[in-house]
Amino acid sequence: MKILVPLNIPDTGIDLLKKEGLKVTKWTKDLPMTKEDLYKAAAQHDALLSTSNYELDAEFLNANKHLKIISQYAAGYDNIDIVAAKRLGIPIANAPNSMTDATADIAFALVLAVSRKMFYMHKTIAKDEWRHFRPQAHLGIELKNKTVGVFGLGRIGLEFARRCKGAYGMKVLYCNRSTNKEAEEELQAQKVSFNDLLEQSDIISAHCALTPDTKHKFDAGAFKKMKSSAIFVNTARGQVHNEADLIAALEQGEIWGAGLDVTDPEPMKADNPLLSMEQVAVTPHIGSATLEARRQMSVFAARNIIAFYKGEPIPYPVS
Ligand SMILES: NC(=O)C1=CN([C@@H]2O[C@H](COP(=O)(O)OP(=O)(O)OC[C@H]3O[C@@H](n4cnc5c(N)ncnc54)[C@H](OP(=O)(O)O)[C@@H]3O)[C@@H](O)[C@H]2O)C=CC1
Numbered sequence: 098m099k100i101l102v103p104l105n106i107p108d109t110g111i112d113l114l115k116k117e118g119l120k121v122t123k124w125t126k127d128l129p130m131t132k133e134d135l136y137k138a139a140a141q142h143d144a145l146l147s148t149s150n151y152e153l154d155a156e157f158l159n160a161n162k163h164l165k166i167i168s169q170y171a172a173g174y175d176n177i178d179i180v181a182a183k184r185l186g187i188p189i190a191n192a193p194n195s196m197t198d199a200t201a202d203i204a205f206a207l208v209l210a211v212s213r214k215m216f217y218m219h220k221t222i223a224k225d226e227w228r229h230f231r232p233q234a235h236l237g238i239e240l241k242n243k244t245v246g247v248f249g250l251g252r253i254g255l256e257f258a259r260r261c262k263g264a265y266g267m268k269v270l271y272c273n274r275s276t277n278k279e280a281e282e283e284l285q286a287q288k289v290s291f292n293d294l295l296e297q298s299d300i301i302s303a304h305c306a307l308t309p310d311t312k313h314k315f316d317a318g319a320f321k322k323m324k325s326s327a328i329f330v331n332t333a334r335g336q337v338h339n340e341a342d343l344i345a346a347l348e349q350g351e352i353w354g355a356g357l358d359v360t361d362p363e364p365m366k367a368d369n370p371l372l373s374m375e376q377v378a379v380t381p382h383i384g385s386a387t388l389e390a391r392r393q394m395s396v397f398a399a400r401n402i403i404a405f406y407k408g409e410p411i412p413y414p415v416s
């Protein structure tokens with residue numbers, strides 16, 4: 098079986114594929130493949146160890162019906178048309194839990210960065226504006242005993258909530274469709290409605306998958322319901338919030354600040370107003386960007402393909 102890896106990912110998983118006798122073509126350039134190159138290359142391979150920057154839509158899948166499996170080097174798979182893949186009988190798999198700690202760390206770091214205006218203050222030094230002690234300038238807010246609201250308390254949401262509870266004794270609220278018993282027992286997390294999450298939380302962090310249900314869940318109406326002292330964090334997907342509404346909510350003081358690892362669109366333009374706001378911190382989708390996570394993602398994504406090849410159950414199938 099010939100596997101196409103269309104981005105320069107760590108070799109940890111590639112080595113496993115090769116050990117099983119699979120042939121691997123890895124794209125080693127820094128820039129991703131063009132759409133045209135991806136189509137051409139996919140046509141000559143049996144499986145794809147894909148990454149979330151490629152739009153694997155119905156058009157791509159129809160043109161590549163021959164693919165035996167697509168394994169995603171990521172937890173999120175909103176770039177793949179799952180319905181079309183199912184119709185065509187192409188199994189899809191992903192690599193959850195390989196970057197859970199790394200992403201929870203980024204969400205937690207964003208809360209801290211926003212609460213103390215760290216990104217903005219860093220820039221004041223570079224602009225030579227650090228002159229003297231100003232007791233009432235640029236004050237932040239403290240996090241001890243605050244209430245954190247997690248939208249999508251799954252793997253990453255739980256790790257993020259653990260950090261908030263462990264470091265600051267925060268009360269944990271969450272909004273999911275199902276109940277997270279582990280979080281309720283371990284963190285005394287309380288399941289609440291979306292409305293209550295918005296109204297009662299001091300910090301709201303989005304950790305859901307991007308789906309038609311969660312697209313633009315955080316819009317003008319949602320921001321209006323949040324506390325004017327609240328911090329909004331999104332490390333899930335940029336389209337979970339409406340960026341124009343977020344900018345307006347920050348400008349009008351409807352919420353206090355925002356920390357984003359994901360934006361809409363990505364990459365964010367350098368002149369985006371969010372980048373010059375005092376109470377905003379933006380990182381360029383680096384949730385999983387640790388040596389440990391990126392190596393593990395490669396292994397987890399490879400294991401799906403190996404299991405398929407051996408006729409064993411796929412460890413992380415996407416249904
Ligand atoms: N910034 C980055 O680099 C990274 C971002 N991500 C993003 O984080 C997301 C979450 O990853 P992970 O924690 O592993 O996924 P999980 O599936 O473990 O958790 C997602 C949670 O979202 C909840 N959820 C889904 N839909 C809804 C909804 N409509 N309303 C309320 N809750 C909902 C689910 O609960 P229930 O089904 O009960 O509703 C589940 O608890 C990924 O899908 C990806 O987009 C992931 C890794 C890195």
Ligand SMILES: O=C(O)C(=O)CO
Nearest residue numbers: 170171172173196385
């Ligand atoms: O895993 C994911 O879903 C990411 O966003 C990037 O690692």
